[in-house]
Amino acid sequence: MKLEELPAASREPIKKLFTFAFGLLTDYGIRQRQYKVLCETMPARICPFCGCEGLDAPGAPQEDLDHYIPRSKYPFAAANLRNLAPMGSRCNASYKHMQDPLRDNEGNRRIACDPYLANGVSISLNNSIVDEAATDRIMTEWVIDFQPASEAIESWETIFHIRERWKRDILDEPTFNQWLGDFRNYCRSATLRFATDHDVTDAINRYEEYLSGCGFRDRSFLKAAVFRFLSVRCAQGCQRLWPLLRDLTGTPQPPNIRIPI
Ligand SMILES: [Zn+2]
Structure with missing residues (x-):
């Protein structure tokens, strides 16, 4: 009351x-x-x-x-x-601050997350936009989707500005490049062999599985979502990502860098 x-x-x-x-x-x-x-x-x-x-x-x-x-x-x-x-x-x-999780700024009642009864929320970055034209940056925009979508999740997002903060503070270009570097180091330390594109997607999926297992430690849940996104886009034959990922892993580039979809 x-x-x-x-x-x-x-x-x-x-x-x-x-x-x-x-x-x-x-x-x-x-x-x-x-x-x-x-x-x-x-x-x-x-x-x-x-x-x-x-x-x-x-x-x-x-x-x-x-x-x-x-x-x-x-x-x-x-x-x-x-x-x-x-x-x-x-x-x-x-x-x-003093925001009321139970009411929005206009005073309307809203459903809020219960911090002690939070059900699992999945994060998908799969709708993010790759910059197909640029030669330096890779991403045009990270699109963060929460699943399942619900009013409680949107209340949480509105109060804590989650998408804005993750995009600004974590999914920035330097961090993304560092994470790609971490993947390269992972492949080297695991002495994985890369002969074909299938080896690359296999390594991405393994790395994603490892990161998912780390949960919230070191923002691994978000890093895992990034590598799930890379896996999905590679499977779709993204022309921008494939040469980069082959370079990272030392996989031979095809004579003409055209990836069949
Ligand atoms: Zn916090």
Whole structure:
């Protein structure tokens, strides 16, 4: 229940009561214990809202549990442990602020993700656009699709600006080139032999499988999506990517670089 839905005379006492109760969670070390338990059970100590920011270890002074539903608007949720979720400082200070996950900027009710009950979301970059004409850059645009599409996912995206941040901060050209370099190093260290284009797609698929297994560590979930995209585009015979990937892996280029579709 929102603060303004309460009788006017009870608003301040209720706010004070639940703010006091929230203080007790700190005084008795309950918030700190919850953070420790969550860190121990998370597959990686990464901000669950963006999948990228590292979280400090339990006991560090910086990290905290954030009120997902703002306590200023929903006083009953102030001391609810279910409403306290670890959140990276960038997500918290630069994006979430006091935004209400349950209502949009116009005050309309919306479905929001429950940070404790988040079902798996798949990420696809397969609709991204390769720059077929340029000789330097490879990508015109990364297109990030979430599957399954849902109102809760769009609420999460709107609050945390996920697509914008991933495109700007992770899927930038230098990082993409570094990831291609990582793939080259992977192929070398695994002493893979490349005689045909099939060997290249086979190595991309293996590398993607390895990255998928790393989950949220080192943004591997996003890196895996990049290599799934490369695999799909190679299977479609992308003329821009094939020469590059052959060069990376030391695979002989055909006499005329024309890839059958
Ligand atoms: Zn974050």
